[in-house]
Amino acid sequence: VSKTLCLTLKPVLRVSPRWLSPGSSVTLSCEVEHESAGWSFYWYKAVPDLSHKSGSYSYELLPASSNGTADNSYIIHGQTHTAGYVCRAGRGEPHVYTLYSQPHFVWSGDLHPSASLSVSPDRVQHFTSDSVSLTCEGNSAEWRVGSFLLPDLLSFCSDWGTMNGSTCHVQKIQSSNAVFWCESGSAFSNAVNITGHDDDLILLSPVHPVTEGHSVTLGCKWRTENLRSKVFFYQNYTLIQSESRVEMIIPAVSKSHEGFYKCQSSGKESPQSWLAVTSSLSGSSYLVPLVSGLACLIVLIILLLLMMFFKKSKSKSPFSFSCLQSIHQLNSLH
């Protein structure tokens, strides 16, 4: 392979899983098509560069990858937020590098105060030609809204909407299945699924994961007002409510409510969407009881050690003696 050919090769990065779940690791894999032998692989974190509104990133080498890895996969532990990654490969002496791969992302649905995305109207499914607003909030004055049209088209608000302050307005949503998130100069927000449908009927379900124990309301909505008979709600193809109401309330959500939902009415059916449930101890907060437990244990051990120390040293320790002595001296000064 000549050097010039190498320079135009673009590896393909895969990120698995695409949605983070607490405690699981993220695997990156980098493929150089048709050219598998003898590469070293370089792994980067994508850092949003807001000076280009149309979307660009700077790349920061990931730990232990500065000399390249022989393996074409790289595992990241403890990732809890949405993040973007890039890879490239190099070989030969001196190294000739491929191009950088397209950025790929791992998404987290969990809201964080430093960067969050909310959607209005707050639902996953929308009728095509509905307008939708995506609002970024957090520790930044400047935001960019990114989107990944599944399976792998990366684009930004400037490509399909208009940014006003920290809100991206989409005039008419297309028939699509996409993931959206906000980016500031340093941070990525939670990500949301938003889908556009040509159907007559859509399911109304929240874009943010529901916390265990909270209540959630699902709904069924017609494109145009329609004569309604009964409305049927399904979870994973199993009928769970059949009433004349267009809403279904789950009063206290548990992990078993996670799954695909859809509704049916008058012989029409909505597309199905995933309802995500987060544990009330999800993310890093499951560490809190662990850490406080450990802290208690350490304090207990220190107390025990101190008690033993003082018991032993009561009679003979020069330290405790001089301590007492200086207290006496201090007292006698007054």
Ligand SMILES: *[C@@H]1O[C@H](CO)[C@@H](O)[C@H](O)[C@H]1NC(C)=O
């Ligand atoms: C990279 O290579 C240099 C020189 O060969 C070495 O000093 C350094 O420790 C290596 N870095 C890593 C992360 O392996």
Ligand SMILES: *[C@@H]1O[C@H](CO)[C@@H](O)[C@H](O)[C@H]1NC(C)=O
């Ligand atoms: C988005 O949809 C995927 C499946 O299509 C699901 O695994 C993921 O949890 C959803 N994310 C949120 C925030 O609901």
Ligand SMILES: *[C@@H]1O[C@H](CO)[C@@H](O)[C@H](O)[C@H]1NC(C)=O
């Ligand atoms: C931007 O938003 C502000 C406040 O919400 C509004 O007054 C203004 O008209 C908007 N600008 C455009 C160009 O839509």
Ligand SMILES: *[C@@H]1O[C@H](CO)[C@@H](O)[C@H](O)[C@H]1NC(C)=O
């Ligand atoms: C519904 O299906 C999803 C994915 O196949 C699964 O994770 C979930 O546990 C299922 N829920 C129920 C109640 O069967």
